[in-house]
Amino acid sequence: MKKFWDERYAEEAYVYGEKPNAFFKEQLDALNPGKILLPADGEGRNGVYAAEEGWEVSAFDISHTGKEKADQLAEKKGVQINYKVGSLEDQYYEAESFDVIALIFAHFPPHLKQDYHQQFVDLLKPGGILIFEAFSKDHLAYSAKNPKVGGPKNRDILYDTDELENYFSTLEKHTLIQTEVELSEGAYHQGTGSAVRFVGVK
Secondary structure, three states: OHHHHHHHHOOOOOOOOOOOOHHHHHHHOOOOOOEEEEEOOOOOHHHHHHHHOOOEEEEEEOOHHHHHHHHHHHHHHOOOOEEEEOOHHHOOOOOOOEEEEEEEOOOOOHHHHHHHHHHHHHHEEEEEEEEEEEEEOOHHHHHHHOHHHOOOOOHHHOEOHHHHHHHOOOOEEEEEEEEEEEEEEOOOEEEEEEEEEEEEEO
């Protein structure tokens, strides 16, 4: 997967655009700035937006070219983000150290999903908020009709609401829905898709 993402992010344009994800922006705009972690932040559009809004941003991704693009975007916007390359196992974050963790189209290998999401909960401070949006298992039908909407082709990498209820069972649930979404994010998220959204408080 690293090779896939390095090649995709090597394109000159920002493949998912430079603007933040709409659901992420809507949720973040309602909060007071603090410390935020963005796993799988790709080319940095969400992390850079958070930094512009006064957040102390940590992010990581497996792609070196993603980090290069993120650093360029941060420089362009005049902000700083602490962006590392590697998987979650390569990072060293203290438990209960983040006010917000945002998982935006962060699709992980099936055998890691349970463990990763528990670790993310552990990294939240008491009272911290988890913001989640990713493609649902039903999204495969949408991407078959319109490949431009993007998303993984492996159903096991996708999500459903029961799965999220399980992963985030210790959080106070504010939002848990599956919904159609209209995406206009760069070249690879264009059109109608199906997403699951979760917002919870530790």
